[in-house]
Amino acid sequence: MxxxxxxxxxxxxxxxxxxxxxxxxxxxxxxxxxxISQCFMTGGGAFAGSVALLLGVFHALKVx
Numbered sequence: 001m002x003x004x005x006x007x008x009x010x011x012x013x014x015x016x017x018x019x020x021x022x023x024x025x026x027x028x029x030x031x032x033x034x035x036i037s038q039c040f041m042t043g044g045g046a047f048a049g050s051v052a053l054l055l056g057v058f059h060a061l062k063v064x
Contacts, residue, residue, distance in 0.1 A: 010064050014054040022047030 026043030058064035
């Protein structure tokens with residue numbers, strides 16, 4: 001596997017994990033009775049935080 005393909009795959013994995021985490025956080029806020037804008041803000045923050053964390057971990061492990 002080439003270097004570019006490996007990097008693209010790792011970034012794609014980070015984004016997919018971020019989508020799952022963000023969607024779960026938004027759903028949990030909705031279940032708790034939050035308004036729709038609060039759900040979107042919480043989900044977006046969870047998405048951005050988890051993608052940044054995963055990319056940081058990949059970089060620290062020297063795989064990205």
